[in-house]
Amino acid sequence: MKQKSLYLGLFGLMLGMFLAMLDGLIVGTALPTIVGELGGLNLLSWVVTAYLVAAAVTTPLWGKFGDMFGRKGMFIASIVIFLIGSALAGMSQDMGQLIAFRAVQGLGAGGLMVGAFAIIAVLVPPRESGRLQSIIGVMMPVAFVGGPLLGGLLTDYFSWRWTFYVNLPLGAIALLIIATQIRLKPERIKARIDYAGAALLTIAIVALTLLASWAGTTYAWASPQILGLGVVAAASIAAFVWVERRAEEPVIPPRLFANRNFTLSQILSFLAGAAMMTLTNYLPQYMQFVQGASPTTSGLLLLPLMFGMLTAQLTIGHLITRNGKYRLYPILGGGLLVVGALSLLLLTPSTGTAVASALTITAGAGMGLVMQSAMLLTMTSADRRDMGAASGTVNLLRTIGGSLGIALLGAVYVDRLASDLTASLGPGEAHRLVDAGAEMTPALLHTLPDAVRDAYAAAVTNGLHGIVIGIAVVSLIAFAFAWFIREVPLPKDSPTDSPAGVPADGATEGATGVPAASVKGGTAQAGMAAD
Known part of the structure; x- marks a missing residue:
């Protein structure tokens, strides 16, 4: 590819990725208006959940389809499905239709991230991919902050x-x-699609999502419904592992996890996804109900979090491109995320708005370091033939981590909120306020008596403290796992196809856990032909 075409093509890939990032958030500020027009308040959460679950379960499938049938064609197909779902969602006449069409959107969105990463991994040499990955990483915090703002506008x-x-x-x-x-x-693998593995993975993810969403809220933890979902999830995961070991072309090739760094990067991606999604969804609650900010302003108050992520991702992208070393960054990121989460315990109902906003920057920097490192490690620890499956796996685990983090830590938030309100206002008033929580707005809160407003602000703050303690625990686990990453300078050229765990130059993998790679005849760009 010529340099001009390469850069323009990369812009198109990143635009598709940005759509997937943005659409998980842009609808959030529109939900109250949607419910007012379509009804179905009890189905509100599924407008978001349907999209996330559909994207999660199809992510590894899209990666495998790209490996088997051509990455460019599958990426185009995923965009088309995403746009069809978008058009249908915009024309929805009731909540059931909207949820169904959001799932169609998710089916396409599952291929946007994985397809783009797989194509980029083939086009760009690993040493140069650090800078590009950092640019891609910048889009994520921009989408997280810009999504709610754009949705409101x-x-x-x-x-x-x-x-x-x-x-x-x-x-x-x-x-x-x-x-x-x-x-x-053209690089295509002829093999049967692993439908059994895909079906078992879908069942496991749906069961885990329902369990995390319902446990302790809709149903008690020891209820038959929750215990049944736990059994289904465990059985599906066990069966999925058994099937994948025997499939001709598995959805998630087990051979990928033979590489130590690949396995560790998936753990880091899962944990970072849980921290990021939970923090960015619940910090606005504090900003609006305690600080009294509007939805638009609360998004602006998260700018330090965004810039922390952005700065970290850009910085390590340049550093990795310069020297090819990476082990320090996930360790540093995990440590910063622990410190950043614990620093948010300083938030109180009387904390100044500027101080509350500034306290988020450390956590943002930690998240940026961990997520960027996890993605780069994933793409440089897999063979070229598995690029689609590898990028699908890392995005899948990040999405699952985010969904489970929101559900589990969200239950902690609600429990603390209800307990505090019960202690300060009595069970009757607390029950009324918690039941109204789905419809509670800062404007409505300001119409309540001063004593109720103060009690609600204190309860929201305590609920947020429960969340950040949970994030600190998750971050500490990530910090511990990061120490087991093995360091090897990244190769300057793109990898050629080779058996799993065997470098392209014929040498064995060695103790580092990261295979060396080379390209016959020069860089990846020199060997590209028209598809």
Whole structure:
């Protein structure tokens, strides 16, 4: 590929990835308006959950389809499905339709991230990928902050339906660029698709999601429903592992986990996803109900968190490109995330707005370091033939981590909120306020008596403290695992196809856990032909 076409093609890939990141968040600020028009308050959470679950269960499938049938074609197909789901979601007439069409969106979104990462891994040499991965990493905090802001603006000035329609012109541009500018050497594996593994993985993820969402809230932890979901999840995971070991082309090849660094990077991705998704979803609760910020302003108050992530990702991208070393960064990231989470325990109802906002920067830097390191380790620890499956696995685990983190730590938040309100206002008033929590807004809170407002602010703060303690524990686990990563300078060229665990130059893997790689005849760009 010519340099100009390469850069333009990479822009198209990143635009598709940005759509997937943005769409998980842009609908959040529009949900109250959607419920007011379509009804179905009891189904509200599934507008988000349907999208996340569909994206999670299809992510490894899209990666495998790309390995088997061509990465460019599968990426284009995923964009088309995503845009169809977006158009249908915008035309929804009731909550059931919206949830179903959000699931269609998720089916396509599952291929956007994994497809882009797999194509980039083939086009760009590992040593140079550090800088590019850092640019991609910048999009994530921008999407997390920009998504709610954009959703609020579109809802206020146009309609909630435009939170879905906005994907159409952006997706069309991405399609045009990728179809005309990306050129890949045809690389396809002939094998049967692992439908049994895909079905078992889907059952396991759905069961875990329902368990995390219902346990301790809709049903008691010891209820038959929760115990049954636990049995289904455990049995599905065990059966999935058994099937994958015997499948001709498994959805998630077990050979990937023979590499120590790959396995550790998946653990880090899962834990970082739990910390990031939970913190970015519950910090706005504190900003709005305690600090009195509007939804738009609360998004702006998270800018230090975003810039912490952005700075960390850009910095280590350049450093890794310069010297090829990476082991220090996940260790440093885990430590910063622990410190950043614990520092949020300083938040009180009387904390100044500027101070509350500034306290988020350390946690943001820690998340940026861990997530960037996990992605880079994943893509440099897998053979070229498994790039799609590898990128699918790391994104899958990040999504599952985020979903489970929100569900489990969200239950801690609600429990602390209810307990504090019961202690300060009595069970009757506490029950009324907690039941109204799904509809509670800062404006509604300001209409309540001073004593109730103060009690609610204190309860929200205590609930957030429970969440950040949980995040600190998760971060400490990530910090501990990061120490087991093995250091080896990254190769300067792209990998050629080779058996798992065997470098392209024929040498064995050795003690480092990261295979060396080389390219016959020069860099990856020199060997690309039109697809």
